[in-house]
Amino acid sequence: MENIYMDYNASTPLAPEVVGTMKPLLQDYYGNPSALHWSGKPVKEFLHKAREQVAELIACSPGEIIFTSGGSEANNLALKGFYFKNKHKGNHIITSKIEHPAIVNPCKFLEQVGARITYVGVDRYGRVSPEEIEKAITKETILITVMHSNNEIGTLQPIKDIGAIAERNGIAFHTDASQSVGKVPVQVNDLKVDMLTIAGHKLYAPKGIGALYIRDGIQLEPLIHGAGHEFGLRAGTENTLLAVALGKACEIASKEVGNHRIKDLTDFFWGSLKGVFGERVVLNGHPKERLPNTLNVSFVNKIGQELLESIPCLAASTGSACHAGSIELSPVLKEMNVPEEVGMGAIRFSLGRNTTKEEIDKVILLLNKIM
Incomplete structure (x- = not known):
């Protein structure tokens, strides 16, 4: 059978259109996107277009998109990066008890270095209560992170309601939307999120590529220090091949959502x-x-x-x-x-x-x- x-x-699986978009970068366009000569300039243009395609899917500015190696890195950058840059404001983070390990384990790590984490429970459908999130807020709370949808049961969380609570209290809000992007409408301003995680291989792009949306004005400490790639937030020559693949996948998804x-x-x-x-x-x-x-x-x-x-x-x-x-x-x-x-x-x-x-x-x- x-x-x-x-x-x-x-x-x-990789979308055929995504494979087609990658082919030119496997042969003809091999320059470093940071190089200013003839070999680098077209590659930089490919990278910029990919950033625009990702941004369009979630309705943000291209300058608010940081390419990463996947959802796990994006989550780590959001949580660790925000904590280390903002711990002078407080050390308390709120999350849920049903997060993916790519959220739970960074939270456990941050607890070892001084963070206090509150893990909020869920109802029988796997949904977080916005009221419970609000009750958990203290004067030391600097970040709330709740997944957009659960990877196991598919339950969608009341992200917009939680976002409104975070905004009202002046607290940064991150959501891991790895499973949601491309399947349901996900627009950052509508959801009132400050950071949002995308994983390429969940929407017909390759493994090893993802992105983190970071609202303009949110300050993060980089996980990878070096040269000033990705607006100074992720050092290392950009993986243009996979970024272009993610961009194309997002372009396709924007036409399919709904x-x-x-x-x-x-x-x-x-x-x-x-x-x-x-x-x-x-x-x-x-x-x-x-x-x-x-x-x-x-x-x-x-x-x-x-x-x-x-x-x-x-x-x-x-x-x-x-x-x-x-x-x-x-x-x-x-x-x-x-x-x-x-x-x-x-x-x-x-x-x-x-x-x-x-x-x-x-x-x-x-x-x-x-x-």
Whole structure:
């Protein structure tokens, strides 16, 4: 049987247009974008265009986009960079208990060097309460960081409400939008965020490239010191090849956001699962406020990993790809108080541009055979 890929939240295939955009930089345009001669100038133009394309997707200025090696570096720059530059104003950071490790572990590191972190819980749908965020604010609070959407269950957070609270209290606000950008509308002024993380390989660009939006006026200490690349915030000759790829991916995404095809497929998938398995299958996450491509379901009294091992042609996840291989209850589901007999059977199906209805029908058939 042909392989079926339903793990788009873990990584996406390169869009053909992205591959095409990269080709000239693999052969003809090899100069350093900082060089002032004939070889450097066109490469600098490629880089500038890529920055404009990323900026357009999230409605900001190109000068507010910093290219990074991915979402993890962008998150580290946002948290560590802000803390070290602004700790004279206070040492308190607020985040949620269901953040990606690329937020949780930088927070743990900052606790070792003097930061105080408050981890706010979530409700049964995996949603943070803006009121709980506001209650956690102290005179020492300098930064709030809450993910735009959860990578495991797809639940969308009330970012706009939290942003309004941060703005009202004069506190910087960062969101990790790695899973959201390209799937749902994400505009920085609408969300009232000061920093926002983008990961290329979540939106059909290569691995190893990402970006951090930094609102004009926000001061960060660089993680990488050297020459003044990326507006002085990330030293090192720019990876123009991958930046151009990310730019093209963002250009494509800007035309696709709002297209209901993938959401319709996800809804069809969930309806089919309920039709076949009834009460034996449970939805994890918010029924409406979630990513249009993400379906995290639990097969009651089953082990999700064992189900996937029984269908080797299917690529899906038992939760975050960063925890794959573990049969322990997902920390996200734990925080949502999902019972163990339900949570252990969790599988995250995440659909994408290449997913078809025929593939969904095949997966339902295969699951029914092993249940």
